[in-house]
Amino acid sequence: MKRFFVFILISVLLWAMWFFLCPYSLVLLEGFDFFAALPDFTFLNLDIPGAPLKYISAFLLQFYAHPALAAVIHTLLPMLSVFCIWLIFKNVWIALLPLPLLLWYQTGDLSLVPYLTGVAVSALAAVVYHIFASFVRVSFPQPKILNSKWLGISMVSVSVLMSLFVIWNGYVRNGYEKIARLDYLVENRMWNEVIDSVSPQEAGYDDYRRKCVLLALSETGRLADDAFLYGLSGSSDFVFGNTENVMSRNFNMNFYSTSGLVNPTVYYAFQQATQFVLGMNFDSARCLADTYLKVGDYALAKKYLDILSHSSCHGKWVRDRLDKLESIRDAVPEYRVDEKHIWGNFVYDMSLMHERCPEDRRFADFLLCALLADRNKDLFYKYFQDVAAEHYQSSIPRLYQEILLLIAQEEPEAASRYEISEEVRDQYKNFVYLVSSGREKVARKRYSGTYWAYLYFQNHKHP
Amino acid sequence: MLEGADYVQATLSSDVKEILRVSGRDGIIEFPQSEWRSLLDKVKNGVISVQVSAWNEENPEGIMYRSFDIKVSDDLIDGWLTYRLIEPGYVEWRQMGIYQRNLSTFEEIPVVTNRESSTNCVNCHHFPSHSSESMMYHMRGAGGGTFLYDKGVLNKIDFTKIGPKKNVTYPAWHPDGGMIAFSSNTTRQIFYTEGKQQVEVFDTASDLLVYDIHRGDVITDSRFMTEDVLETFPAWSHDGKYLYFASHKSASLPVLFTPDMHYDLVRVAFDSKTRTFGEKVDTLYNSRISGGSVSHPRISPDGRHLLYTLADYGTFPVWHREADLRMMDLETMADVDVSVWNDCQESDSYHSWASGSRWVVFGSRRLDGRYTRLFLAYIDEDGKPHKPFLLPQEDPRQNMWRLKSYNAPEFIKNKIDLPL
Structure with missing residues (x-):
């Protein structure tokens, strides 16, 4: 009885570790996998090496959308291996020895195959042992010392501590959980939480965090105030150019989906999906379903909703969208079919989108901030004059005021045509004073998020 | 349903x-x-x-x-249909392969897949005169190449080491069985920000060559190896005396795609004994005069009809919603109306003939605009095309649920077993 109490206690400890310290790392796994109770899914799965384990893994990962349940599965699988080993040795601490190893083996894997391999091997060993033992009396010689109470307590403690360390080291210490949380927040459009969870310093050195926070700033209307505070350093900072890993593809998919650019969204959804065994994952399938619902493409929206309805955990998700699906049954999809433009250059894409949707301030801000970051003052001023009346009549965002002050040095009407606050003017005077008097450190600290600081400290030139 | x-x-x-x-x-x-x-x-x-x-x-x-x-026709269709299954994505893929479907049942079996690597691309398979005794396919990626299955043996041919040392793409097996014509294409893609046509696939270079299976060498003709003319989609006449292909001539070939790329349909005589091409190149469809762009010419095994795809421009009609099938009567050189096979909204493209020349299979995106599904169509002895029908499935919803596109369908008379 005591030994089962130990197993339960360790299971609760592991569950708590997963649930409280790494919930988003587990939720991330659900989005990156796919399961559907469809004949094609089974048929194609059978042709993949290691098919049974991958199939079971895909089935279980569906439930990872719920962190508590995910933590249960993520605890039970290694504990099942431990239990199978205990069935052979009947010794708790020996059974617990492989636990840290199993957890380490699973760390960073996007499927549950490492865990399931552990379960399969240990279960097979237990079955073989018991079949063998039913014919021949088998007993492992266990020296007395191995059954010593204090050795047992020590070894159990070491195994448990090592296990906890493996989880902490593999998910928390290296920032994996933070990245997974950001991915979750971006996917669920929780923009204020994104901004709150990324510090300007983190955004400065981490490409992924910077992109997430810049998107969040755009969605909350703060891009033109705080972009440089969060490390904007070029027009390539908004989306990933190199999308070789799953996080960058996922981000680009979410970026374009949020911005409403259908083709790049679909492109990245497919690119993201091809990272996974059968060329589809839940993140991509959900994104594609929502994108086609938004566009009014009934056939494709229905396809993805139908497919998702054959997974075990998307019943409500699909039901929530059936009214919308019904409403577009006879709609003509809203694909813009004017001139064909090749996408890939952020400034060009945003200028195009700004032209298409002049009422959408996000495209204007993306374009203007990208031009600021690329130090393209002339093109900035050209576009700014076009959009100012539409978007910045009531108040001009801080970064634009800052560059308008610089433009006014060559074109004085810039300062008279557009309202630049006294506060910004005073700050600029102070910034110039600090820099020209050699107090650059103070200037950098006090005006770190300004466009002047960006220009000066990136180029070491006087603004 | x-x-x-x-x-x-x-x-x-x-x-x-x-x-x-x-x-x-x-x-x-x-x-x-x-x-x-x-x-x-x-x-x-x-x-x-x-x-x-x-x-x-x-x-x-x-x-x-x-x-x-x-x-109900009494003209039999070939027993098996082969095709590639792949996501209708863009740059990359994962699980993919060439599969064969028993047309008398719903049995679907892999012929060759990328199961071991998950990164190789398997494509462009072909058979000599619908026979499953031989087959060729390409596999791109590590350990890849062009694979030729003949007389029970599977060999890899490294085209980068023979003849003009060029990789090969679209195949056409000579009716004699001893040669395969290939185009050698340098293919690129661009992506559009808006519109339902999301991608444009195009060639920046493409030439023609013929591989002699028995001699293991490559036959070329300098006229079809030039940089200023793009030749692609070779197809033999039923008697092997002509090679048909699509051809685009331009003063300056694009580094990037332009919608001015219009392919003509041309043919040139070929003598398999002397292994030489004829002098004259006939233009059967002149895109400058008639408009559009031709791809995938396919001649019926009885030599009577030539089926091809016509898009507004370019060389990859599967992404062109306006692309439709067209047919030419090779006896009269007159157009045959096959509009009953076409969908006015979505792409109808990659097609091939069954051995009896009465059945055709083609790919169409008419169900949802993105996932290519196969349609079987009948043409009677008077040359009249009849309404096509979707490749039957045990559960008709399979056509909607399948997350892969059908690609490059080819009929074969019997099941093929590669010694893999």
Whole structure:
């Protein structure tokens, strides 16, 4: 009885570790996998090496959308291996020895195959042992010392501590959980939480965090105030150019989906999906379903909703969208079919989108901030004059005021045509004073998020 | 399949006599295979009239739909159909392969897949005269190359080491079985920000060459190896005396795609004994005069018809929604109206003939605009095309649920077993 109490206690400890310290790392796994109770899914799965384990893994990962349940599965699988080993040795601490190893083996894997391999091997060993033992009396010689109470307590403690360390080291210490949380927040459009969870310093050195926070700033209307505070350093900072890993593809998919650019969204959804065994994952399938619902493409929206309805955990998700699906049954999809433009250059894409949707301030801000970051003052001023009346009549965002002050040095009407606050003017005077008097450190600290600081400290030139 | 129906019933009759009644739930009717086969035997060369009725909560008394006819041909179709299954994505892929489908049942078996690597691309398979005794396919990626299965042996041919040392792309097996014509394409893609056509696939270079299987060497003709003319999609005439292909000549070939790329349909004589091409290149479809751009010419095995795809421009019609099938009568050189095979909204493209020249398979995106599905179509002895039908599935929803596109369908008479 005591030994089962130990197993339960360790299971609760592991569950708590997963649930409280790494919930988003587990939720991330659900989005990156796919399961559907469809004949094609089974048929194609059978042709993949290691098919049974991958199939079971895909089935279980569906439930990872719920962190508590995910933590249960993520605890039970290694504990099942431990239990199978205990069935052979009947010794708790020996059974617990492989636990840290199993957890380490699973760390960073996007499927549950490492865990399931552990379960399969240990279960097979237990079955073989018991079949063998039913014919021949088998007993492992266990020296007395191995059954010593204090050795047992020590070894159990070491195994448990090592296990906890493996989880902490593999998910928390290296920032994996933070990245997974950001991915979750971006996917669920929780923009204020994104901004709150990324510090300007983190955004400065981490490409992924910077992109997430810049998107969040755009969605909350703060891009033109705080972009440089969060490390904007070029027009390539908004989306990933190199999308070789799953996080960058996922981000680009979410970026374009949020911005409403259908083709790049679909492109990245497919690119993201091809990272996974059968060329589809839940993140991509959900994104594609929502994108086609938004566009009014009934056939494709229905396809993805139908497919998702054959997974075990998307019943409500699909039901929530059936009214919308019904409403577009006879709609003509809203694909813009004017001139064909090749996408890939952020400034060009945003200028195009700004032209298409002049009422959408996000495209204007993306374009203007990208031009600021690329130090393209002339093109900035050209576009700014076009959009100012539409978007910045009531108040001009801080970064634009800052560059308008610089433009006014060559074109004085810039300062008279557009309202630049006294506060910004005073700050600029102070910034110039600090820099020209050699107090650059103070200037950098006090005006770190300004466009002047960006220009000066990136180029070491006087603004 | 009837969407929204709880209960559905189909009554099949011939000569006003009921011959089969089948019912099903959730809008699905499955015909028992043995009964379906015996029914086809009974009504060979005749007409089956189908009356469908459906019931649901809103219509508890049922709705009877207008009946429609199925004409049963006595021209047999080849026993198996091969195709590639791949996501209709863009740059990358994951699981993919060439599969074969038994057309008398619903059996689908892999021919060759990328199961071991998950990164290799398997594509462009072809057979000599619909025979499963030989086959060729390309595999791109590590350990890849062009694979030739012949006389029970699977060999890899490294085209980068023979002849002009160029990788090969679209194949056409000579009817004699001893040669395969290839185009060698340098292919690029660009992506559009807006519009339902999301991608443009185009060639920046493409030439023609012929691989002699027995000698293991490559036949080239300097006229078809130039940089200023793009030649692609080779196809042999039924007697192997002509090589048809699509050709685009431009003063300056694009580094990036321009919508001015229009491909003509041309042919050149070929003597397989002397291994030489004729002097004259005939233009059968002049895109400058008639507009559009030709791809995928395919000649019926009886030599009577030439089926091709016509898009507004370019060389990759599967992404062109306006792309449609066109057919030419090679005896009269007149157009044959195959509009009954085409969908006016979505792409109809990659097609091939069955060995009897009465059946055609082609890919169409008409179901949802993105996932290519296969359609079988009949053409009678008078050259009249009949309404196509979707490749039958055991559960018709499979055509919607499948997350892969069908690609490059080819008929074969028997099942193929590669020694993999």
